[in-house]
Amino acid sequence: MIARLGLGFCASEMGSIWRTTRALCSPHHSSRIGRLRMSTQELLKVDIINEKQGVGEICMQKSPVNSLDRAMLAGLVDSISRLERDGCRALLITSGVRGIFSAGLNLLDLYDQQKEDLLQYWGMVQEMFLRLYGTSMLTVACITGAAPAAGCLISTSCDYRLMLDQPKTVIGLNESLVGLPVPDWMRMNFCDVVGRRQTDLALQMGLLFPARDALRIGLVDQVADSPEQLREAALQRVAQFLKVPDEGRVPSKRISTEPLLSYLSGRRQKDAELFVTSLSQESVQAVMGKYLEALRNKKA
Amino acid sequence: MIARLGLGFCASEMGSIWRTTRALCSPHHSSRIGRLRMSTQELLKVDIINEKQGVGEICMQKSPVNSLDRAMLAGLVDSISRLERDGCRALLITSGVRGIFSAGLNLLDLYDQQKEDLLQYWGMVQEMFLRLYGTSMLTVACITGAAPAAGCLISTSCDYRLMLDQPKTVIGLNESLVGLPVPDWMRMNFCDVVGRRQTDLALQMGLLFPARDALRIGLVDQVADSPEQLREAALQRVAQFLKVPDEGRVPSKRISTEPLLSYLSGRRQKDAELFVTSLSQESVQAVMGKYLEALRNKKA
Amino acid sequence: MIARLGLGFCASEMGSIWRTTRALCSPHHSSRIGRLRMSTQELLKVDIINEKQGVGEICMQKSPVNSLDRAMLAGLVDSISRLERDGCRALLITSGVRGIFSAGLNLLDLYDQQKEDLLQYWGMVQEMFLRLYGTSMLTVACITGAAPAAGCLISTSCDYRLMLDQPKTVIGLNESLVGLPVPDWMRMNFCDVVGRRQTDLALQMGLLFPARDALRIGLVDQVADSPEQLREAALQRVAQFLKVPDEGRVPSKRISTEPLLSYLSGRRQKDAELFVTSLSQESVQAVMGKYLEALRNKKA
Numbered sequence: 001m002i003a004r005l006g007l008g009f010c011a012s013e014m015g016s017i018w019r020t021t022r023a024l025c026s027p028h029h030s031s032r033i034g035r036l037r038m039s040t041q042e043l044l045k046v047d048i049i050n051e052k053q054g055v056g057e058i059c060m061q062k063s064p065v066n067s068l069d070r071a072m073l074a075g076l077v078d079s080i081s082r083l084e085r086d087g088c089r090a091l092l093i094t095s096g097v098r099g100i101f102s103a104g105l106n107l108l109d110l111y112d113q114q115k116e117d118l119l120q121y122w123g124m125v126q127e128m129f130l131r132l133y134g135t136s137m138l139t140v141a142c143i144t145g146a147a148p149a150a151g152c153l154i155s156t157s158c159d160y161r162l163m164l165d166q167p168k169t170v171i172g173l174n175e176s177l178v179g180l181p182v183p184d185w186m187r188m189n190f191c192d193v194v195g196r197r198q199t200d201l202a203l204q205m206g207l208l209f210p211a212r213d214a215l216r217i218g219l220v221d222q223v224a225d226s227p228e229q230l231r232e233a234a235l236q237r238v239a240q241f242l243k244v245p246d247e248g249r250v251p252s253k254r255i256s257t258e259p260l261l262s263y264l265s266g267r268r269q270k271d272a273e274l275f276v277t278s279l280s281q282e283s284v285q286a287v288m289g290k291y292l293e294a295l296r297n298k299k300a
Numbered sequence: 301m302i303a304r305l306g307l308g309f310c311a312s313e314m315g316s317i318w319r320t321t322r323a324l325c326s327p328h329h330s331s332r333i334g335r336l337r338m339s340t341q342e343l344l345k346v347d348i349i350n351e352k353q354g355v356g357e358i359c360m361q362k363s364p365v366n367s368l369d370r371a372m373l374a375g376l377v378d379s380i381s382r383l384e385r386d387g388c389r390a391l392l393i394t395s396g397v398r399g400i401f402s403a404g405l406n407l408l409d410l411y412d413q414q415k416e417d418l419l420q421y422w423g424m425v426q427e428m429f430l431r432l433y434g435t436s437m438l439t440v441a442c443i444t445g446a447a448p449a450a451g452c453l454i455s456t457s458c459d460y461r462l463m464l465d466q467p468k469t470v471i472g473l474n475e476s477l478v479g480l481p482v483p484d485w486m487r488m489n490f491c492d493v494v495g496r497r498q499t500d501l502a503l504q505m506g507l508l509f510p511a512r513d514a515l516r517i518g519l520v521d522q523v524a525d526s527p528e529q530l531r532e533a534a535l536q537r538v539a540q541f542l543k544v545p546d547e548g549r550v551p552s553k554r555i556s557t558e559p560l561l562s563y564l565s566g567r568r569q570k571d572a573e574l575f576v577t578s579l580s581q582e583s584v585q586a587v588m589g590k591y592l593e594a595l596r597n598k599k600a
Numbered sequence: 601m602i603a604r605l606g607l608g609f610c611a612s613e614m615g616s617i618w619r620t621t622r623a624l625c626s627p628h629h630s631s632r633i634g635r636l637r638m639s640t641q642e643l644l645k646v647d648i649i650n651e652k653q654g655v656g657e658i659c660m661q662k663s664p665v666n667s668l669d670r671a672m673l674a675g676l677v678d679s680i681s682r683l684e685r686d687g688c689r690a691l692l693i694t695s696g697v698r699g700i701f702s703a704g705l706n707l708l709d710l711y712d713q714q715k716e717d718l719l720q721y722w723g724m725v726q727e728m729f730l731r732l733y734g735t736s737m738l739t740v741a742c743i744t745g746a747a748p749a750a751g752c753l754i755s756t757s758c759d760y761r762l763m764l765d766q767p768k769t770v771i772g773l774n775e776s777l778v779g780l781p782v783p784d785w786m787r788m789n790f791c792d793v794v795g796r797r798q799t800d801l802a803l804q805m806g807l808l809f810p811a812r813d814a815l816r817i818g819l820v821d822q823v824a825d826s827p828e829q830l831r832e833a834a835l836q837r838v839a840q841f842l843k844v845p846d847e848g849r850v851p852s853k854r855i856s857t858e859p860l861l862s863y864l865s866g867r868r869q870k871d872a873e874l875f876v877t878s879l880s881q882e883s884v885q886a887v888m889g890k891y892l893e894a895l896r897n898k899k900a
Contacts, residue, residue, distance in 0.1 A: 176848025204852040248476030252504040548776025552804040
């Protein structure tokens with residue numbers, strides 16, 4: 001599975017990306033909160049799992065690796081907004097794909113693209129982060145599978161992280177392996193979780209951490225031996241967090257998140273330009289091209 | 301005892317606060333350094349415990365929970381100044397109350413008060429912090445009992461912390477539990493000790509840590525099994541610190557404390573306004589009102 | 601050996617310093633990269649140890665304690681530049697002196713000197729740091745012996761640190777013991793490695809850490825039981841780092857080092873003035889004088 005993930009950038013759904021995007025804009029509801037139905041698949045399952053406590057869940061279930069293409073990014077933003085409007089106080093981010101949390105950004109959206117498309121795609125990545133990291137809801141990542149690159153970003157954007165202790169389930173910002181530097185705000189977000197030294201080491205080496213190592217450096221807060229145990233632990237932790245009245249919890253969260261939210265909000269265009277410039281380097285595109293070809297050969 | 305502490309804000313000495321304040325301004329001395337005699341009780345016992353090394357001690361002994369009312373705050377400021385004038389190089393902060401280090405701010409000074417009174421009280425809290433955190437003396441907190449909220453602040457304002465490993469002796473900034481956000485400078489001071497991640501988690505959840513957990517996250521530096529062992533360890537550590545000549549030790553301390561001292565000194569009025577605004581929210585006052593009533597019923 | 605190191609400032613090569621400096625400016629080469637031949641001794645042995653991977657090594661071998669006098673500082677700067685020009689991607693800093701990595705700055709360059717000489721010497725210390733910390737090469741410190749004061753600085757300026765676990769091999773910024781505050785940029789560099797709390801404690805107390813303690817607080821990344829094991833582990837780690845393409849590794853390093861490089865580059869003159877002022881205090885010079893005399897008596 002990890003072999004298929006490769007560098008944390010996913011290219012497994014070649015084609016069929018754009019079909020689903022439009023669908024997102026007018027989703028059909030199948031429950032109170034509704035589910036975001038995509039053309040032929042459900043990318044995200046969104047539910048309120050505890051009405052009394054106000055706990056919502058966004059389950060990523062986009063086979064094979066929950067890659068963050070435009071449809072997924074827009075779906076995440078939309079789902080967060082809807083759960084907030086519905087008065088949720090907490091949000092669980094989970095995965096419905098076995099062995100995968102999210103493989104991160106979609107390589108096909110990054111390889112051999114026009115600059116305008118790249119800028120737009122990156123804007124959606126920023127938006128997803130700003131909405132998830134910036135929500136007043138308590139956010140808990142249930143990392144039941146691999147979470148490289150932007151899969152790690154989703155995790156570190158949450159207030160709490162639980163991770164399944166099983167082979168091949170790893171987490172980290174491994175962008176440097178494909179020749180891409182991690183954008184500064186993504187680095188800051190990671191650094192706020194594990195501290196400066198581990199950030200330097202992990203990002204320079206492109207390290208992916210198994211659950212026990214992730215726990216040791218503080219990249220996750222808790223590990224579990226089975227998905228069931230993980231979910232139960234997550235719900236217990238949510239209940240514990242929600243005992244704190246929102247008058248205390250929400251400002252405590254805001255004082256923590258505000259600096260990075262302000263920083264990125266104030267330089268979205270500049271950040272996008274920087275990223276696209278890094279990405280467009282011939283050497284980087286060459287690494288990606290090779291990687292995509294390897295994937296195609298593997299499938300053939 | 302912890303039950304009586306409740307949320308780390310103390311309201312156990314209803315009445316009798318103002319009587320003592322004036323006394324503080326003209327204290328009677330009973331030893332070289334003198335003791336601050338309050339109308340009917342001694343709030344603080346101040347002594348030089350090692351003339352040769354220049355080690356002073358401030359022992360908080362205001363039953364039942366060393367709450368930080370105006371008299372205690374003024375007494376702490378005054379005692380620090382006097383020990384400095386007397387040439388002390390080190391200061392032990394201890395408690396003479398069994399099971400309690402300090403329960404923090406006095407709830408009666410925060411509940412249902414006029415804005416002017418709140419601003420003045422908060423100014424005294426700031427002043428106590430600036431004097432304790434800003435002193436050139438080596439400061440060591442001997443945490444022999446519970447240290448919630450501002451009891452934790454006193455501890456983290458010191459250079460070194462030892463904590464008694466016994467049931468009910470906990471430490472932490474649990475303000476969010478009463479719907480109050482921790483002021484930014486208090487958060488920064490806590491963060492300098494335990495780091496960003498533990499700060500986020502502890503403040504959002506209002507966590508109180510037993511000694512072993514406090515040691516694990518770095519909130520205290522050493523634990524002891526008995527008050528006697530703790531005191532002996534503290535004195536050993538003081539002697540070790542004082543082997544460093546003040547030419548090296550004092551600038552090393554100042555380079556560490558100066559940024560936060562400057563920050564708060566430059567915005568005391570603004571900080572006070574912010575705190576009073578948070579505090580005056582109906583929802584916060586309501587939580588406090590309920591808590592005070594519960595305390596009264598318990599006593600009756 | 602440690603007794604001879606004393607406070608991490610070295611004064612063991614009284615005389616014979618200036619003879620070697622000129623030699624440095626026109627070094628003779630004895631291999632492709634060349635060796636910096638000093639008048640009568642080789643201060644530094646510089647080699648490419650793996651042509652294929654592009655791994656260079658600078659071995660400090662200035663008996664008895666690798667003190668950083670002008671010749672050593674200039675030699676380090678020069679060696680780094682030459683390895684860069686030669687296309688090296690990685691650099692090992694090692695010691696050829698048994699039991700010593702580097703004892704740090706040369707006390708004779710700090711004691712009883714003219715202000716202009718002190719300013720010039722300090723400028724060379726800054727330059728060495730800026731070049732070592734600022735290089736794009738992956739840098740690995742092989743700490744096979746004591747590394748107090750600027751010996752620690754050299755270590756923390758590298759990307760990775762391995763340390764020999766043996767008696768008397770310690771590391772730390774112990775400047776406060778001679779009454780000298782650690783300059784702010786040196787403190788920042790240390791803090792980026794071990795975090796704020798350990799920095800406060802270590803610098804105020806002038807702590808020197810044995811290998812296991814250094815590992816525990818994150819001051820080194822790995823320990824080894826013998827010099828051979830250490831070297832093997834270092835080379836393995838270098839190979840692992842170098843699997844990351846420079847397109848990803850170098851910007852990941854630069855985003856980490858750039859703030860401190862900019863900070864110090866922008867205030868070299870001011871920093872030097874501050875240091876010289878601290879150093880010139882009578883009390884500090886007095887401590888040094890006593891220390892030098894003790895050394896002389898020991899030799900006699």
